[in-house]
Amino acid sequence: MNSNNRNSHNEANQWFGILLSGNCSPKTLDEFKRWLTSSSENEHEFRQIESTWRKVSYAINIESTFENKVPHKVPQKQTKRRNTALYAFATAASIAVLVFFTNISGLWWSDKPVEQYVKNVNSPARIITTGKGDIQKFTLEDGTEMWLGGSAKVVFVQTQTGRHIDILNGDAHFDVTPNLSKPFVVTTEDLKVTVVGTSFGILQTPSKATVSLKEGKVAITDGIRSLELRAGERVSFASDGFSSIETFDVKSTSIDWRNRQFNLSNVPLADLVSIVNRYSQMNIVLERPEELISVKVTAAFNIKMASQLINSLSVSHNLTVETGNDGFVYLSKKKAASE
Numbered sequence: 001m002n003s004n005n006r007n008s009h010n011e012a013n014q015w016f017g018i019l020l021s022g023n024c025s026p027k028t029l030d031e032f033k034r035w036l037t038s039s040s041e042n043e044h045e046f047r048q049i050e051s052t053w054r055k056v057s058y059a060i061n062i063e064s065t066f067e068n069k070v071p072h073k074v075p076q077k078q079t080k081r082r083n084t085a086l087y088a089f090a091t092a093a094s095i096a097v098l099v100f101f102t103n104i105s106g107l108w109w110s111d112k113p114v115e116q117y118v119k120n121v122n123s124p125a126r127i128i129t130t131g132k133g134d135i136q137k138f139t140l141e142d143g144t145e146m147w148l149g150g151s152a153k154v155v156f157v158q159t160q161t162g163r164h165i166d167i168l169n170g171d172a173h174f175d176v177t178p179n180l181s182k183p184f185v186v187t188t189e190d191l192k193v194t195v196v197g198t199s200f201g202i203l204q205t206p207s208k209a210t211v212s213l214k215e216g217k218v219a220i221t222d223g224i225r226s227l228e229l230r231a232g233e234r235v236s237f238a239s240d241g242f243s244s245i246e247t248f249d250v251k252s253t254s255i256d257w258r259n260r261q262f263n264l265s266n267v268p269l270a271d272l273v274s275i276v277n278r279y280s281q282m283n284i285v286l287e288r289p290e291e292l293i294s295v296k297v298t299a300a301f302n303i304k305m306a307s308q309l310i311n312s313l314s315v316s317h318n319l320t321v322e323t324g325n326d327g328f329v330y331l332s333k334k335k336a337a338s339e
Helices: 003-020 026-037 040-067 084-100 114-120 269-279 303-316
Strands: 125-129 136-139 145-148 153-158 163-169 172-175 184-187 192-195 199-204 209-215 217-221 226-230 233-238 261-268 284-286 296-302 319-323 329-333
Touching: 003 026, 003 040, 026 040, 125 145, 163 172, 172 184, 192 199, 209 217, 209 226, 226 233, 261 269, 269 284, 269 296, 269 303, 296 303, 303 319, 303 329
Parallel strands: 163 184, 284 329
Antiparallel strands: 125 153, 136 145, 145 172, 153 163, 172 199, 184 192, 192 217, 199 209, 209 233, 217 226, 261 296, 319 329
């Protein structure tokens, strides 16, 4: 690493810590934007740190899945030890987060994170969750209809000036009740979506978050760049920023996670595993995940066919599938005959 890259790396670390504190003033945010756009090295180093943080968060979610697993009945002759390396990584990641980010009160770009509303206003916070494999519809206090996917958790707070949803985990779709005086603001790990009245959904996987708009329009920001979506448009956000805006048929319901239908195109295997783990009763673990980073999959499927899908992928992508006594399904790269 040359001196310029080293300086950019150190400065990116400093800025990330400042932004994660949740106490970033408009002046400081302007200074950050000027620094970020002043060189390609600065943006590259900052995006690398963002990507690492996202992977750490995913590891913690994996650890949570292990802790809350529901054992399945499996043949006793099939034995498999837990992936101790994955446990160790997830545990170490959670410790690192606790040590270095104990002062985080919300997403760094959010003007007033949900936790601040809970502490500073008299409005009660409503915590809403779903179980593994569940898809449920809820009606919020303002009349907004909300669908949550499997293993989801959100916090809803309504104040005198706005309605605020923090998606802590999982996927959500909203049919928002119009209210010009109270914008509806949804935050995820990476994005902030602001609407007045509209219908939109958010699908999250380890590699990206996708916002799809069926009605109205929404404003989206990652804290650095902002864009606007109109009905029939969708956009994804990953470690390298926003994708190009795509169009889709708003009348089509054949591909909709609320109907347990998914359509994935050239996505990392970890994204598909994340969906199967949340929307089915299967518990899948990627063994030696570093060997599977390059594996990309394309599939249109109903979650009811998850088991058949995994078996099919094992053939098409040269994977080994093993079921352990703990009920987990372990996927790994098939070893060559010479190994």
